[in-house]
Amino acid sequence: MDSEQRKLALALIQQALPDLDWTLQATKVKRLSRDFHWFSPILKQQLEDKQADAVVRPRNEEELSLVVKACVQHQLPLILRGGATGNYGQLVPLQGGILVDMTGFNQIGEPGNGVVRAQAGSRLAEIETITRPTGWELRCMPSTYRLATLGGLYGGGFGGIGSINYGPLGAPGNVLSVKVMTMEAEPRILHIPAPQALLLHHAYGSNGIVLEVELALAPVHQWIERLDVFDDFSDALDYANAIARSPGLVKRQLALFAAPIPTYFTHLNGHYQAHQHAVISVIAEESEGVGSNLLEKYRGHSAVRQSAAEARETNTSLMEYCWNHTTLHALKIDSSLTYLQTAFNYTNYRQQIIDMAALFGDEVISHIEFLRDNDGNITASGLQLVRYSSEERLNEIMVTFRDNDVKINNPHVYKIEDGKQGEIKSEVVSVKKSLDPNGLLNPGKLRGWEVRDTLVLNNDPLLLTDR
Numbered sequence: 001m002d003s004e005q006r007k008l009a010l011a012l013i014q015q016a017l018p019d020l021d022w023t024l025q026a027t028k029v030k031r032l033s034r035d036f037h038w039f040s041p042i043l044k045q046q047l048e049d050k051q052a053d054a055v056v057r058p059r060n061e062e063e064l065s066l067v068v069k070a071c072v073q074h075q076l077p078l079i080l081r082g083g084a085t086g087n088y089g090q091l092v093p094l095q096g097g098i099l100v101d102m103t104g105f106n107q108i109g110e111p112g113n114g115v116v117r118a119q120a121g122s123r124l125a126e127i128e129t130i131t132r133p134t135g136w137e138l139r140c141m142p143s144t145y146r147l148a149t150l151g152g153l154y155g156g157g158f159g160g161i162g163s164i165n166y167g168p169l170g171a172p173g174n175v176l177s178v179k180v181m182t183m184e185a186e187p188r189i190l191h192i193p194a195p196q197a198l199l200l201h202h203a204y205g206s207n208g209i210v211l212e213v214e215l216a217l218a219p220v221h222q223w224i225e226r227l228d229v230f231d232d233f234s235d236a237l238d239y240a241n242a243i244a245r246s247p248g249l250v251k252r253q254l255a256l257f258a259a260p261i262p263t264y265f266t267h268l269n270g271h272y273q274a275h276q277h278a279v280i281s282v283i284a285e286e287s288e289g290v291g292s293n294l295l296e297k298y299r300g301h302s303a304v305r306q307s308a309a310e311a312r313e314t315n316t317s318l319m320e321y322c323w324n325h326t327t328l329h330a331l332k333i334d335s336s337l338t339y340l341q342t343a344f345n346y347t348n349y350r351q352q353i354i355d356m357a358a359l360f361g362d363e364v365i366s367h368i369e370f371l372r373d374n375d376g377n378i379t380a381s382g383l384q385l386v387r388y389s390s391e392e393r394l395n396e397i398m399v400t401f402r403d404n405d406v407k408i409n410n411p412h413v414y415k416i417e418d419g420k421q422g423e424i425k426s427e428v429v430s431v432k433k434s435l436d437p438n439g440l441l442n443p444g445k446l447r448g449w450e451v452r453d454t455l456v457l458n459n460d461p462l463l464l465t466d467r
Contacts, residue, residue: 052099082152094444120151207432250284
């Protein structure tokens with residue numbers, strides 16, 4: 001469908017649904033069609049001219065169903081938008097269409113017995129505002145938790161704060177079920193339990209419209225946020241590793257930053273020197289004494305210390321210097337930087353981190369996040385900063401990491417399988433065929449859909465036959 005055909009279809013849809021909350025002004029539509037894909041100079045160039053034809057903000061399932069029906073009738077693409085804090089162009093429309101702002105779906109259920117159900121447009125920080133007084137908090141959330149939505153995390157996220165304990169969001173037991181609307185002429189509402197629900201996880205909203213997510217929660221602790229500094233990189237690494245591998249030391253977040261990354265944290269400058277490496281940790285108050293003993297052992301020094309309660313009151317949480325917030329802080333200082341996403345081998349990640357840092361020097365600067373993988377192994381993932389020179393050189397760097405048995409989750413591509421998923425998964429494509437038979441959801445992002453005729457697909461991938 002070309003732009004003139006889309007324009008005509010949109011006019012007919014808007015005429016039929018005039019009471020919906022539409023945004024049609026071109027400059028606003030373009031702004032809303034963006035996420036943080038500009039972290040990548042490659043994606044910034046590839047996606048520069050891509051945008052929706054209109055944005056709509058449904059207030060309830062009935063209004064969303066009307067939009068879905070209209071898009072199916074006119075064969076117009078539909079793309080979902082949460083907080084727009086993603087980094088891979090997940091929400092950027094490749095073929096125009098209607099961008100659906102899901103932030104109107106922000107109802108949060110009453111938490112109970114370590115579980116909460118919330119609508120997809122709920123801000124993650126607001127979920128914790130509801131759950132924390134009852135003694136529970138999120139098991140996993142990105143550093144962008146103030147703006148990020150639950151649906152956005154589910155559709156495009158991976159891990160984050162809390163992953164040192166509970167692994168990434170997709171680890172067994174973290175997500176209990178999802179509620180989904182199909183992209184059909186007569187939309188269906190489906191309640192899908194785990195593990196089938198995870199077939200819609202990290203699929204960029206390309207194979208189903210997630211309305212609600214049911215999450216398992218974690219017990220609340222009185223957290224202490226710390227930034228500790230070291231003159232030697234290996235001391236900083238060993239300190240962080242010792243915290244990660246101390247099972248009785250209760251923690252929520254743990255990250256390592258090689259110099260000069262801490263200098264990019266401009267609000268914290270003055271607490272340490274430019275040559276120093278840093279570890280940010282969030283440790284339970286009762287475990288801080290153990291952490292202090294480790295700090296002394298590895299020749300570190302305390303630079304910043306605050307309670308998480310104080311951080312919430314002052315909006316100065318150290319958690320917002322971790323994960324891909326690190327990249328954002330760095331780019332504010334040096335726009336020539338970009339980043340990588342690497343997954344080290346859990347059996348020897350310490351040596352791999354040292355080897356890669358020695359191999360690349362100041363060209364690839366270590367930012368390491370410690371977490372558990374889906375199998376419960378303590379491991380480390382990198383969000384290294386890269387001094388970008390060319391796409392060719394960036395690809396050479398990624399090849400070198402792979403040659404050293406370090407997996408790359410390429411953040412410079414917008415096809416789902418080219419990044420974290422790494423391969424075409426017939427079961428993910430099967431879900432799209434079942435829930436979006438016309439291929440209208442976020443078209444162009446799922447490579448497997450383009451070759452669906454060559455795949456063996458399951459007609460009931462969600463095992464809904466008997467439901």
